[in-house]
Amino acid sequence: MTAQQLQIVRLAAKGLANWQIAERLLLSDRTIGFHLYQAFPKLGVTSRAQLRDALTRLEGA
Incomplete structure (x- = not known):
């Protein structure tokens, strides 16, 4: 998982919506959705x- 994907996943896990994450990271909400789409299978969720x-599980390992 890339560093950017991990950062986005952490923010999503805190309950932020895609548009809120996008605003914080200066990206589009579609980009956030794409990164989450790529990260979900890597995390098995x-x-x-x-x-x-x-x-x-990931950070505890």
């Missing part, structure tokens, strides 16, 4: 609700 647990 299918929804935003699963992101926090996946991050805990």
